Amino acid sequence: MSDLQTILKNKVFVFIICLCSIFYIFSYLILPFSTADTTFYALIGQGLLQDHMLPYQYVFDHKPFGVYVLYGVWDALTAQLPVGKFTVLALLSLAAFAAMARSIWRTRWLWVFAALVLLGAPFELLAGNTETLLITTELAVLGLARKGTLATIQPTTRILWLLAAGVTFGLTVNINYLEGICLFLPVCFLLLANIRPVLNISLFAIGTCGGLAALFAPYFIQGHHALADYFTQQHQFLHAYSAKLSKRIKAVLLLAAYLAVFSPILIKWFGQKSILKTAPTPDTTLLTLWFISSVPAALLSGHAFSHYSGLWFAPLSIMLVLLAQQKLLFPGWAVVPLAAVVGLSCVDEIHKNLKDYINFKQIDYTHLSDLVQQQKVLNIRTPHTHFYMAHLHSFDRYLFRDHIDIVYGKNAGKHYLQDLAQHPAFVMLPYQGCSTDKVEEPVCVYIQQHYQQAYSVLIGKAGKKKPNRFSFELYKLKN
Template sequence: MSDLQKILKSKVFIFIITLYSIFYIFSYLILPFSTADTTFYALIGRSLLQEHMLPYQYVFDHKPVGVYALYGVWDALTAPLPVGKFTVLALLSLAAFAAMARSIWHTRWLWVFAALVVLGAPFELLAGNTETLLITTELAVLWLTRKSTLATTQHTARTLWLLAAGVTFGLTVNINYLEGICLFLPVCFLLLTNTRPFFNVALFALGTCGGLAVLFSPYLAEGHHALADYFTQQHQFLHAYSAKLSKRIKAVLLLAAYLAVFSPILIKWFGQKSILKTAPAPDTTLLTLWFVSSVPAALLSGHLLNHYSILWLGPITIMFSKLVENHTNFSIYSFLPLIFFQSYNIQNDIHKNIKEYENINYINYRYIYEITKYQKILNIRAQQSHFYMGHLISFDKYLFHDHIDIVYGKNAAQHYLQDLSERPAFVMLPYEGCSTGKVEQSICSYIQQHYRQVYSVRVGKLNRKKPNRLSFELYKIKN
């Protein structure tokens, strides 16, 4: 038994890590949201379900349509739940992930689930962002595709499993396009290395087309080039959003640093005889190819966003569980960097979440809703999460705090002035945005002349040099 296995089986260790994990999960559960992305998906999802407005007809975001449908449905189902709804979604996703991993690789459910929760701390796994759901939907596609390869004696069963896998892929790749990259190698392996590969590919492709047809049918019913406009807006924004070379280099270096921390697991996994020296087992190859495909997917956008690393963390947790269960000899010293790294991030997350809980309570969303009810608000670089929390209505389709700057660049101020010329009922600015230079003077002059302040909040302690990002000012047009 290795040093690591002795520690993992120690009752003292289990008690400490369990207590630590409870505090860690609870720090997320007390928050209505822990990343602004999830509130934005749910906001667009609300307009989809309640107002029957297709994505990008109300507020724009560059994610595919499936993510808004999913988060909109979840937001509606958990409407009575004031806090923790996105973390509950994340935990359910991780539970399903661990169950499917157990079915394919015969790992222990609890070990995979616990490894995801603990090892996911640096990547905001419990925030409930799309990547947390993506690793589960990816595994669902692999599970269904693998099921079809096992149904060798029943032609009908094999056909149905393949069609189901394709439909699932078509639907879930529209939660995040990165799923297509993450699944490329493992799905090709499953489809092409089994009997009747062309038949497999054809049925999977047919199912994918069926899933896409179902998802985009509302756009086709809408007509008037709605589907073409959907993809055009995505393409234009993603072209402007793409990171520069310097950022891409930094993203590669950051990913290399993360993989170095997890290298004890990777070294043991890729050093196995079953991978390098003899014919590997199909399920071992499947897991390896999934990891190999997921690494470049995390780098595609070029932005330094930690939650992209969840894509390769999923298969690594299964690797780790398999290695431990197979009594792989790990040295505890090789794991010290990972232990310190995770301990720091868990402690940092707990502290950050408690501070965020205090910060959100500074804001009186009920009052804001009462004074702005059913009237549109122009957001000028303030946090977009206020619109979700206060059930507010956006004046401009570019609501996310930096989207107008991304799309219009140097002409962003001109776009805001054009919006102001249409006399929106309310305008939201960052706290002291005019005095700090976050908002251009031409915009500030117009607002001072035509609007009056009706609400402002400086979130956080007064002795802080800079106000918290949730701080904002709200202005109402003068009669």
């Protein structure tokens, strides 16, 4: 018996792991959100569902259309749930992932689910960001395409499964475009390595076009170049958003570090004779190609964000469970780095979540909402989460903290002055933003002349050089 197996059979150790896991999950469930991205998707989704404003006719973000539909619907369904809604979404997504993995690779549901939740801590899977949903929709596409290419099914059934796979892909690639990269090799394998590849590709392509047409139908109905404007805005922003070489190097180094930590699993998987020497089973090949395609997808943006690595971790988690079910041994020393990274990530996430929980309690969002009511607020480099929590309406299309800086660069201050010249009813600034040079001097002078402070929140101790990021000042236009 290996050292690792001996440790895992220790009941005290298992009890401690279970207790820490419960505390780890609970630290997410007590928060209204744990990553700001989810609230931004929900904000745009609210504009879509409540005010019938298509992206990006209200607030701009560079993600595709589907993500706002999904998060908007989920936010509406969980409107009465004050905390934990995005983590619940993540847990449901991971549970569905584990169920689909079981149907394809005959893995144990609980093992896959536990691997995703716990070992996925470095990648913030419980935060409910798009990567958590993306891995599940990817597996749904693979599952449908796999059924459509089985040699034993009837032609009519084949057509329906492949059309369904294409429709699902067309819809879900618009949650995050990275899905197209992640699925490239495994989908090509399924469509080309089975009988009638031309028919397979044709049916999948027809389904994809149908899914895209259904999703973008509101733009076609609206007309007036709405769809062209949608893609133009995306292209312009993504061109400015793409990372510089220094950031891309950091992203590569971060990915390499994570792969090194998980290398014992990869070495065992690719070291199997069925992988290196003989023709592997189709489902094994499918899983391997899915992993290989997902690795470059994590680097595509060029930004060193850990949650991108959740894309390749998903197939790797299935590899780990398959290896465990085959009772392949892992020496204890080989998984020490992995255990250390996962453990430290869990502790760090718990600490961050508890700190955010305390910070949110210091902001009276009900008072903020009553103060502003339905009037629009110009946001100048403060978290957009205040707009989500207090149900505020943005004055400028660029609401995200640094989007105006990304789009306008050194001319960001001029853009803010153009906004102020239109006399927005309220302006939100970082706490002491003018005295700490977070806001340009001409902008501060204009605000001091035409606005008066209506509300402010300082989180943390007064006099600190760097106030907490959720601290802010709200100014109201003078009568």
